[in-house]
Amino acid sequence: MRKTDYLQFLLCCLLVASPALSAFAGDAEESQGDPDLSVEDIITARINRPAAVKSEAPASVSSAKSVAPSKPAKTRQTSTIPETKEFLSALEQKQAEVNEANMEIARLKDVIKRMVQANRNEQANMHYNMGCVYKAGRLYNKAESELLSALKLNPDDPAVHYNLGVLYDDDLNDKGKARKHYNEFLKLAPDDPDAAKVQEWLLVIPGK
Numbered sequence: 001m002r003k004t005d006y007l008q009f010l011l012c013c014l015l016v017a018s019p020a021l022s023a024f025a026g027d028a029e030e031s032q033g034d035p036d037l038s039v040e041d042i043i044t045a046r047i048n049r050p051a052a053v054k055s056e057a058p059a060s061v062s063s064a065k066s067v068a069p070s071k072p073a074k075t076r077q078t079s080t081i082p083e084t085k086e087f088l089s090a091l092e093q094k095q096a097e098v099n100e101a102n103m104e105i106a107r108l109k110d111v112i113k114r115m116v117q118a119n120r121n122e123q124a125n126m127h128y129n130m131g132c133v134y135k136a137g138r139l140y141n142k143a144e145s146e147l148l149s150a151l152k153l154n155p156d157d158p159a160v161h162y163n164l165g166v167l168y169d170d171d172l173n174d175k176g177k178a179r180k181h182y183n184e185f186l187k188l189a190p191d192d193p194d195a196a197k198v199q200e201w202l203l204v205i206p207g208k
Contacts, residue, residue, distance in 0.1 A: 124153035128160055135163070140171045158189035165198070175205050 131146035144167060151160045161184040169178035182198050182205075189195065 120153045124150045124157065124160075126150075127153070128157070128163075131160075131163065135167060135171070138171075140167065143167060144172065156188055158185050158192065161185040161188065162194065162198070165201075169201065169205070176207065179205050179207065 127146045127150035131143045131150060134140070134143035134146060144164070147160055147164050147167065150157065151164070154160070161181040165178045165181035165185060168174040168181065179202060182202050185192070185198055186195055
């Protein structure tokens with residue numbers, strides 16, 4: 001077997017064990033033209049051969065793992081000073097309107113109260129006059145009922161107490177009730193022109 005044939009056989013065996021030595025097979029084929037080359041010469045020539053330069057990766061590959069742009073942060077817009085002043089001004093105006101409405105409500109309540117009181121006084125006067133009419137007509141029980149109705153509507157009316165005192169004293173013969181209403185009359189109207197006369201009547205009524 002020639003030297004080059006032996007060398008090729010040896011390299012084929014090595015290729016089975018290590019594919020990395022496949023490059024030496026081409027060197028062995030190139031050495032067929034020079035039968036005096038040794039295995040050491042082929043290996044040395046392979047080592048000294050300049051390595052092939054790998055092509056650079058496409059720009060698209062190198063930039064495939066570029067950093068994704070960050071998401072914008074959610075911001076909250078704050079009120080400016082002019083907007084705050086406008087809000088406070090509007091709030092003050094609303095408060096003024098509420099205060100004015102409350103004052104109007106209070107005024108209306110007072111008007112209604114006076115109307116109700118005026119109506120009560122009118123009703124009391126009606127019962128008082130009817131009591132005087134019934135007393136003049138000698139309808140004493142009806143006179144008592146009307147005068148008590150007038151007293152219920154206006155408990156502080158001295159004239160009603162006066163007429164009830166006279167009714168119980170002279171007509172219904174109830175001296176205890178007569179004394180009670182005479183005393184109420186003097187308490188409510190001590191300076192009334194009839195006050196002295198009522199005091200004389202109390203002196204002749206038995207009891208206290």
